Amino acid sequence: MFENLSEDLRKALNEAGYIKPTRVQEAVIPELMNGNSVIVQAKTGSGKTAAYVIPILERNSTALILSPTRELATQILDEIRKIGKYKQIDVSLIIGGMSYDDQRQSKIVVGTPGRLLDLWSKGKIDFSGYDFVIVDEADRMLDMGFIDDIRMILNHSNAKITGFFSATIPDEIMTLAKEFSKDLREIVLDEYKPVEEVKQKFVKVRNDWSDKVSKLLEEINGEKILVFARTRDRARKLYYLLKGKGVNVGLLSGDMPQSVRLKNFYGFKKGKYNVLVATDLASRGIDIIDVNKVINFDIPRDVETYIHRVGRTGRMGRVGQAITFYTFREADMIKRINNLLAI
Template identity: 40%
Template sequence: MTTSFQSLGLSQAVLKAVEDQGFTTPSPIQAQAIGPVLSGKDIMAAAQTGTGKTGAFALPIVHMLEAHDQRPKSNHIKALILTPTRELAAQVAQSVEQSHKHTQLHSAVAFGGVSINPQMKALRRGVDVLVATPGRLLDLYSQNAVKFNQLSILVLDEADRMLDMGFIHDIKRIIKLLPPKRQNLLFSATFSDEIRALAKQFINDPVEISVTPKNTTATTVEQAIVHVEKSNKSKLLAKLISDNDWQQVLVFSRTKHGANRIAKQLSAKGLNALAIHGNKSQGARTKALADFKAAKLRVLVATDIAARGIDIDLLPNVINYDLPNVAEDYVHRIGRTGRAGASGNAVSFVTDEDGKQLKAIQNLIGQHIPVLEVSGLSIKPMAQAPIRAPKPKRPKRVKSD
């Protein structure tokens, strides 16, 4: 029996917002999470990006806050959604705003890289739902611009990425500032040992939900690898884009400097390209992303951190110019295409130096990735190692955005 949004017990205002967005049937994570959230339970949900997870918490939160007449006081908030990056914060805030458009609720977003003053002004009238990155939230708190006395709901979105980026201490500081009696919702791509250790500190008897087998890649994504000399990567990228007439391509670079170089090389070949990463101003990042979504920009070159929050339903092509250092990031990267049932292409460049990373990726996803030969540029593939299950160990990384 197919679950409907109406059967989940959502209010008419929320259902109207869902209808406005063109959604007819809840995604698996929405179908499984909305009920427990509405019943007031804490949840731990394992869900990749692109599975509709934002709606899984935004829709029931709007429903619950709409049912309470009490408006938040000046500088107070009632629900807090923490996200790891600016782009994801902006994306989640947009989804929250769409979800409460037929109510009297107010929402706001707060992240670094832009002036804090407009964010402080928005909080002065009181905000029902605040979407924020940890660092900027603590900045606002230090200036007495946000208060938590009325807070009843906390959401940690993409908790695994927040830990990877070194936000664990900020998260613990924030949790200590919140009222002890509240509902807690944690969403993560995986439930690593670190995630479970964090959850034990603030989540009470959670309902556990998992809608995607760990580290699986979408069947809608056609994966391929091209073995190439490092010096020929730029030529290969330009050739694939031009020969296939790809008009919207997301390219992943391992470093900020590399992203700049790739975008410059493509532009010199007449291919409209821009790079986004942590060193770019927020204004430049926002404009580049908006132009890319609107298909005004042909190629967007991004680092892993900046790419969080790039949510384009029909993005057709993802290129791993550099393989990621952490195998799990491969799943996140190619998950940017093949979303919402659409098909997509994911091509990864592999050099002789990438044997270890390729082996880790293929062990993680449990399959050999098909080899694509490109005339004049690809080289003889290295010997494929047998697939084996990796040791359950998650690397620790500290990054800032």
């Protein structure tokens, strides 16, 4: 498939390690190249970003790409620049905390819905001039209350091609996709289950803190580990405890300034930290392909959150491990997760 692309794209893809297309890329790229709209259910780490970036660049199209979080938007921007390395790409990032030059509108814009609508309401951006509108992590958009924002953006867009990418396809997302897409192609590649490449283990602990800390320290061995805590306070407390014990650790929490969150995220991605403690909200959209292990220091609130957490490892064909600590009071949630795994 890649051999049919233009030489500059082939060269950039080869340098970025894209030798063979993934299943999602094989399914999606031809549809978007042919001008068809898609709704795609695929697990995180499946190569979905490249699946829509490649057609946008190959067609030399204009595109508006919507992301639920600033971190994911920044990663999408990085991917566009990587794949479009040998093209003259005109791309902008529009997220909270960053200025936007409204004297010119880029051919490709990546942003979060709230910030985009804020600029649109001030007349600084026009949604009607894009060939593509892509909604990434659509189910997370729904979770975070962005569905009306997305509908507003689509209502003021004249895009010929739309793409919705999601780990799950709730009814509201399907309805939205059909409302704004002509001849919608539905592509379901993965059932909503933890990826097969992840080895999962559940560890019963005696109490909610000290025993968990002891078990966590046993697991820290120089590998790249993502640790989930249930609240900002617990994440921060755990971060300082690990730091005090000499662990090379970073923190990702929703109450941190955006510049610090991005600094810590990239510190983990590039290997400055081998452990990252995060909350669910702050970690949405994290896409780091070489996370060796996910540790649920605190059990997730529901099965859906468990799967999203676990999906942060075992990406792009790599083998990962997920470890979940739980107390006897949380045994029912473990039973629900195990029932899902048995399907």
